[in-house]
Amino acid sequence: MKDIDARGLACPEPVLRTKAALQEERPDRVRVLVDNAPSQQNVQRFLESQGFQTALEQAGADYVVIGQSDSMSSVQSQPAVETRGDAKKIMVMCATDRFGFGDDELGLKLMLNFLRTLKEMGDELWRLVFVNNGVKLTIEGSDVLEDLKAYESAGLKILVCGTCLDHFKLLEKKRVGETTNMLDIVTAMQLADQVINL
Amino acid sequence: MSNNCPPLNIEPEMTVLDIISAHRQTEAVFRSYDGAAGECICCKALFEPLKEMTNRYGLDLEEVLTDLKNSEET
Missing domain, CATH: 3.30.110.40 (TusA-like domain)
Known part of the structure; x- marks a missing residue:
């Protein structure tokens, strides 16, 4: 080492x-x-x-x-999603911490429910990306923090926009996911079979 | 230009990292453009080809290239 x-x-x-x-x-x-x-x-x-x-x-x-x-055995917490065979690669990008428009309280409840239900995608869920206000779902105190941590532990790669965290002064409060940049996000979009934008 | 050395061999297709790795003195040139770029180029665009980096930040490729090629070793 x-x-x-x-x-x-x-x-x-x-x-x-x-x-x-x-x-x-x-x-x-x-x-x-x-x-x-x-x-x-x-x-x-x-x-x-x-x-x-x-x-x-x-x-x-x-x-x-x-x-x-790569020639050696796997690193601890190696993302399992990279050994996923022929599964479709779905990238979900959350640019907001609310699901839909109209009522913020309802929007938050729907977003929490949406993120918790994403697991039904199974192996096809390939990347979960948080940008803009969406990064607030990844910080301490977030109602879905434990759910996101569970996804990450299961091998899902979670990307969190560093510029956005910095903008909201939340860099130190992020508790899940990998801080990333626009080039990584664009590359992920390019590699994904399907991109779902919220 | 007070540099008597020949210009450095730097191409637009080289990444920022490739350029700094090969010519350590060019880091100062990139830093001199941080203000115009609005952020730290070495932090945010280290793996981007020079051509793409200048395009993204609205910098003049030829001007940056000239500055890099003429940078002096300190």
């Missing part, structure tokens, strides 16, 4: 150090410690681009990105 402590370093330095470590030592496992969300996202994305499966852990205010080369 190669350990890289990149705390206190701004982008692109954590990625450059990770890249250098991979080139020089070719480790099968790497653990990168960073202290900001952009570095976490970039290191994770870089490792995945290099054929590593990644997992993310939170250590207080720090992030621990763990990468394991």
Whole structure:
């Protein structure tokens, strides 16, 4: 296991150090410690681009990105959705924390019910993406937080818009999902067989 | 331009990461465009090809390319 402590370093330095470590030592496992969300996202994305499966852990205010080369056994909490055979890939994008328009209270109830019922999609549910006001469903105190955590534990990849979290000043309050950027969202849209927008 | 070295070999198809990895001094050039981009380019567009990055942020590709190619090692 190669350990890289990149705390206190701004982008692109954590990625450059990770890249250098991979080139020089070719480790099968790497653990990168960073202290900001952009570095976490970039290191994770870089490792995945290099054929590593990644997992993310939170250590207080720090992030621990763990990468394991695809040639080795699976990383802890490896997303099961990536070994999904021929199942259709459905991406659900929630751009709001309310389902429909008209009555906010009803809209919230419907949204909670919708998210809880999504499990009926089974293996076809491939990505759950939260943008704009939808990111508020992923933070502490959200009524569906435990449901979303259960989805994530079951292997569903949940993406949460980092720009949106930052806009609402909720970066520190997110409790589920992977903070992501627009490029990842667009790429997911491109790869999905079906995109459902709310 | 006080640089006596030949311009760096940088192409529009190279990603921001590729460029900075190959020419460490170019990080300062990208940072100089953060204000115009409205956000940290190295944070938000590290994996984007230069051409796409400049297009996304409304930057002048040729101008950025020239600045990158002429950046001096510090």
